[in-house]
Amino acid sequence: MKSTQTAKFKQNLLDNRRELIEDLMITNENFSNLDHVKVGDLVDQASNFYQKELLIGLSTSEKETLSAIDKALEKINNEMFGQCEACGDTIDEKRLEAIPYTPLCVECKKNNNSNKVRNEGYKV
Numbered sequence: 001m002k003s004t005q006t007a008k009f010k011q012n013l014l015d016n017r018r019e020l021i022e023d024l025m026i027t028n029e030n031f032s033n034l035d036h037v038k039v040g041d042l043v044d045q046a047s048n049f050y051q052k053e054l055l056i057g058l059s060t061s062e063k064e065t066l067s068a069i070d071k072a073l074e075k076i077n078n079e080m081f082g083q084c085e086a087c088g089d090t091i092d093e094k095r096l097e098a099i100p101y102t103p104l105c106v107e108c109k110k111n112n113n114s115n116k117v118r119n120e121g122y123k124v
C-alpha cells in the first residue's frame with residue numbers, strides 16, 4: 001500500500017482512537033475525576049494504555065476495538081498495514097475505509113464468523 005494511503009488510514013485510526021477515549025472519559029467516572037489528565041495526553045500515551053486499570057469501565061468490545069486500533073497502527077509502522085492476519089492477502093480498501101482496524105479480509109471474517117457458530121469462543 002502506498003504511504004499516502006496508509007497516512008490516510010493512520011489518521012482515521014487516530015481519530016477512531018481519540019473518539020473512543022473521549023467517549024470513555026465522558027461515561028467513566030474514574031476518568032472524569034482525573035481532571036489533571038488531558039485527553040490529548042492519554043491519546044499520545046503508550047499504546048498499552050488500554051490495559052491499564054483506569055479502563056476497567058471499558059466494555060469488552062470497546063477494549064477489543066482499542067486493541068485492534070493499536071495493532072493496526074503498529075502495522076502501519078511496520079509497513080504491514082492492509083494485510084489479512086489469517087491468509088496474508090491484501091484487505092479490500094473499501095473494507096479498510098469502513099473499518100480501518102480490521103485484522104481480517106472479508107473472506108476470513110466470514111469464515112471466522114461461521115467458526116464462531118460451530119465453536120463458541122473461537123477467536124483469530
Ligand SMILES: [Zn+2]
Binds near residue numbers: 086089107
Ligand atoms: Zn484473509
